[in-house]
Amino acid sequence: MAAREIVENIYAVGTISWDLRCFDSIMPTPRGSSNNAYLVKGSEKAALIDTGEAHEEAEFITNLMRADQHSLDYIVCLHAEQDHSGLLPLLLEVYPMAKVVTNEVCKGLLMAMHHLEEVEERFIVIGDKETLSLGDKTLKFYLAPWVHWPDTMFAEVVEDKVLFTTDFLSTHYASPTLFQNDDSSEYLEGVKRYYAAIMMPFRAAVREQLALVEEIAPEIVAPSHGPVLKLPAKIMDLYHDWASETPKNSVVVAYVTMHGSTKLMVNFLVDDLVQRGIPVHQYNLLETDSGVLGSAIIDAATIILATPTVLFGPHPLAVNAAYLVRALRPKAKYLGVIGSYGWGTNAVNYLAEMLSPLGAEVLEPVYIKGLPDEQAISSLHKLADSIEERHKTL
Numbered sequence: 001m002a003a004r005e006i007v008e009n010i011y012a013v014g015t016i017s018w019d020l021r022c023f024d025s026i027m028p029t030p031r032g033s034s035n036n037a038y039l040v041k042g043s044e045k046a047a048l049i050d051t052g053e054a055h056e057e058a059e060f061i062t063n064l065m066r067a068d069q070h071s072l073d074y075i076v077c078l079h080a081e082q083d084h085s086g087l088l089p090l091l092l093e094v095y096p097m098a099k100v101v102t103n104e105v106c107k108g109l110l111m112a113m114h115h116l117e118e119v120e121e122r123f124i125v126i127g128d129k130e131t132l133s134l135g136d137k138t139l140k141f142y143l144a145p146w147v148h149w150p151d152t153m154f155a156e157v158v159e160d161k162v163l164f165t166t167d168f169l170s171t172h173y174a175s176p177t178l179f180q181n182d183d184s185s186e187y188l189e190g191v192k193r194y195y196a197a198i199m200m201p202f203r204a205a206v207r208e209q210l211a212l213v214e215e216i217a218p219e220i221v222a223p224s225h226g227p228v229l230k231l232p233a234k235i236m237d238l239y240h241d242w243a244s245e246t247p248k249n250s251v252v253v254a255y256v257t258m259h260g261s262t263k264l265m266v267n268f269l270v271d272d273l274v275q276r277g278i279p280v281h282q283y284n285l286l287e288t289d290s291g292v293l294g295s296a297i298i299d300a301a302t303i304i305l306a307t308p309t310v311l312f313g314p315h316p317l318a319v320n321a322a323y324l325v326r327a328l329r330p331k332a333k334y335l336g337v338i339g340s341y342g343w344g345t346n347a348v349n350y351l352a353e354m355l356s357p358l359g360a361e362v363l364e365p366v367y368i369k370g371l372p373d374e375q376a377i378s379s380l381h382k383l384a385d386s387i388e389e390r391h392k393t394l
């Protein structure tokens with residue numbers, strides 16, 4: 001990939017992974033991704049904004065050479081995670097005069113993770129709203145913690161109104177174009193997957209950093225993954241909506257079944273909710289990737305886990321889903337467990353306990369032996385009644 005000019009003397013020099021299908025071994029990336037890095041060439045000094053994964057060295061160094069960058073004054077680290085900082089040790093060797101510019105928290109993480117004690121004197125620690133002159137371009141730094149690590153920060157090229165936002169407003173999306181001009185559904189699906197997996201647990205920080213971006217009012221947002229954005233109003237609006245604490249009148253039913261009993265229960269419950277006009281989506285956990293499930297739970301008011309009992313507890317796929325729900329901390333107000341067992345079970349308690357840190361109300365479970373009978377169907381109707389009643393108060 002050649003270095004690509006964003007505005008005069010600011011280049012994208014990162015790497016694109018067209019074939020990547022899972023990021024961090026946790027996030028499915030059906031459209032690939034990119035690890036973005038940027039080169040800012042001032043009249044006196046040059047700064048690299050972030051690096052890339054350690055294994056991307058060949059492509060990365062090639063890009064810097066194509067940008068004709070044979071020396072560097074600064075390597076700015078906006079975030080210590082290895083997809084941004086993995087090449088820092090190598091670049092410190094390649095550019096022996098370069099200083100590392102970062103905040104105190106990020107410095108601590110970089111030093112600890114890359115064992116950089118020997119080069120500590122090459123670090124320059126900057127604080128919130130401090131600036132660094134590159135000659136005719138000025139970098140201004142903004143601490144933006146918890147989107148999504150404690151160290152995250154933004155950097156602005158003041159004269160060009162370009163804001164580097166690290167993972168904030170990023171998307172795992174390998175784009176042939178430098179800028180994202182369209183609202184293609186594929187791209188927006190990527191935006192949503194990324195928000196769900198990375199930003200959702202930190203909604204309060206997301207709201208704070210949205211306000212910061214609005215205050216800075218950049219003309220161009222250059223994030224760490226996916227395309228560069230001009231006036232990202234659409235994505236900002238989506239973030240505002242997703243990061244609010246108000247859930248929507250919708251229900252997510254995530255289920256697994258071995259012999260079909262739990263599936264029949266799901267069918268009854270979902271049909272009942274549909275009859276009542278409550279938006280509901282069901283997901284078979286056997287074939288639902290974590291990005292789809294994560295996106296689905298962003299704003300649902302109720303999440304139902306449906307599982308048979310396996311060895312006295314929930315099916316492992318339901319445990320996995322519950323773990324994901326707990327970790328992503330969605331804004332759901334109500335949780336439910338339904339399912340089927342044979343002779344003895346602790347599945348409901350197990351899931352209720354797993355999900356208790358969310359602080360949501362756990363609705364009366366419907367957990368039955370074998371196939372659903374009339375009594376089970378009546379209990380599922382009652383569950384739909386309580387969902388309808390509670391959703392009226394949203």
Ligand SMILES: Cc1cc2nc3c(=O)[nH]c(=O)nc-3n(C[C@H](O)[C@H](O)[C@H](O)COP(=O)(O)O)c2cc1C
Pocket residue numbers: 256257258259260261262263307308309310311312313340341342343344345369370371
């Ligand atoms: C591997 C396996 C382990 C099971 N372990 C239990 C168990 O510990 N306790 C129990 O009550 N039922 C157990 N069952 C029975 C199922 O929970 C029961 O058949 C249930 O009705 C299946 O629901 P489904 O039709 O939705 O798959 C087990 C079934 C299988 C296949």
